Amino acid sequence: MLAPPNIAWKKNKSMSRFWSAVVHGLTPYVPGEQPKLANLVKLNTNENPYGPSPKALEAMRAEVGDSLRLYPDPNADRLKAAIAEYHGVKPAQVFVGNGSDEVLGHTFLALLKHEKPLLFPDITYSFYPVYCGLYGVNYKTVPLTKSFEIRVEDYMVPNGGIIFPNPNAPTGCLLPLADIERLLEVNADSVVVVDEAYIDFGGESAVALVDRYPQLLVIHTLSKSRSLAGLRVGYAIGHPGLIDALTRVKDSFNSYPLDRFAIAGAAAAMEDRSYFEETCRKVVATRSRLVGELEALGFDVLPSAANFIFARHAGHEGAELTAKLRERSIIVRHFRNPARIAPFMRITVGTDAECDSLVAALKEVLATPV
Numbered sequence: 001m002l003a004p005p006n007i008a009w010k011k012n013k014s015m016s017r018f019w020s021a022v023v024h025g026l027t028p029y030v031p032g033e034q035p036k037l038a039n040l041v042k043l044n045t046n047e048n049p050y051g052p053s054p055k056a057l058e059a060m061r062a063e064v065g066d067s068l069r070l071y072p073d074p075n076a077d078r079l080k081a082a083i084a085e086y087h088g089v090k091p092a093q094v095f096v097g098n099g100s101d102e103v104l105g106h107t108f109l110a111l112l113k114h115e116k117p118l119l120f121p122d123i124t125y126s127f128y129p130v131y132c133g134l135y136g137v138n139y140k141t142v143p144l145t146k147s148f149e150i151r152v153e154d155y156m157v158p159n160g161g162i163i164f165p166n167p168n169a170p171t172g173c174l175l176p177l178a179d180i181e182r183l184l185e186v187n188a189d190s191v192v193v194v195d196e197a198y199i200d201f202g203g204e205s206a207v208a209l210v211d212r213y214p215q216l217l218v219i220h221t222l223s224k225s226r227s228l229a230g231l232r233v234g235y236a237i238g239h240p241g242l243i244d245a246l247t248r249v250k251d252s253f254n255s256y257p258l259d260r261f262a263i264a265g266a267a268a269a270m271e272d273r274s275y276f277e278e279t280c281r282k283v284v285a286t287r288s289r290l291v292g293e294l295e296a297l298g299f300d301v302l303p304s305a306a307n308f309i310f311a312r313h314a315g316h317e318g319a320e321l322t323a324k325l326r327e328r329s330i331i332v333r334h335f336r337n338p339a340r341i342a343p344f345m346r347i348t349v350g351t352d353a354e355c356d357s358l359v360a361a362l363k364e365v366l367a368t369p370v
């Protein structure tokens with residue numbers, strides 16, 4: 001009889017001796033939890049509380065059939081055309097990938113690895129330093145201001161590239177487009193990447209600037225405003241010369257990052273403007289109601305242009321509130337590091353009913369003596 005695999009595994013205590021040196025040096029990204037329990041109020045990973053466009057679901061259903069024996073289009077032309085049409089750019093200015101995480105990963109390798117350091121905020125999407133570790137990118141973090149904002153003047157120094165999310169994560173704070181343009185005017189010799197994962201919830205997209213600034217790359221995802229986190233689709237828009245670099249990396253890694261469902265579903269989601277606009281409007285309306293209610297409970301909430309808010313309470317630690325919410329089946333995200341953001345909780349804007357449950361739970365927690 002074969003030994004159960006776990007017994008064989010236990011005998012080999014030092015399997016890491018087979019690892020390459022690169023793997024020994026990695027500090028991988030830790031994604032937000034995806035609990036298997038039902039009946040949770042899940043406000044921890046900035047998913048959209050509304051389902052995907054019915055037209056996207058229909059388009060994916062139509063892909064179930066014999067054609068699945070064939071590889072998908074390696075260039076995802078149908079999807080690129082839909083993205084180009086939505087943004088008013090040419091398909092040659094569009095790159096698509098398996099989630100914007102993959103698009104970001106290719107960008108770090110293709111465009112941001114240079115002798116001079118890549119610059120990004122000290123408080124930002126925590127995947128950025130992970131890509132730097134994976135690809136050996138030299139980087140330097142730039143502190144946010146006291147009020148947790150990006151000050152573009154701080155990036156006007158010699159660099160091998162610049163990247164930041166706009167709105168920033170996990171703060172939700174928005175940098176006005178005019179500031180991005182001021183940065184592009186003085187920073188012509190390295191690539192500036194604006195990660196617009198959350199832009200549809202309250203900001204003006206830098207895609208409007210790509211024709212004037214060839215060094216600008218704008219990255220989007222369908223995981224948030226298009227409610228398709230489970231499909232894994234992201235894209236970049238920029239000068240065809242930048243897109244070419246990304247395609248060279250992609251074709252040296254995986255020719256078919258998007259399957260037939262992803263190409264069809266994402267294209268239909270890009271085309272369904274009215275559903276997209278309606279769901280974004282609902283999220284934004286719930287966000288302003290939630291902010292008002294949390295402020296009434298004594299929370300300090302950073303101004304958010306995203307589908308999440310970043311909130312702290314003078315009388316309670318972020319970790320403590322997160323744990324107490326968890327006891328009440330409500331999951332939000334807490335970051336221990338850097339220490340400056342430890343007092344905060346990052347709360348995804350859910351449905352009105354989910355946010356009502358959150359506010360009711362917080363009222364209860366705040367009313368209970370510590």
Ligand SMILES: Cc1ncc(COP(=O)(O)O)c(C=O)c1O
Binds near residue numbers: 045165234
């Ligand atoms: C700022 C930012 N960029 C990119 C992503 C990645 O999104 P996805 O890989 O789902 O497209 C996230 C996910 O939370 C994010 O917060």
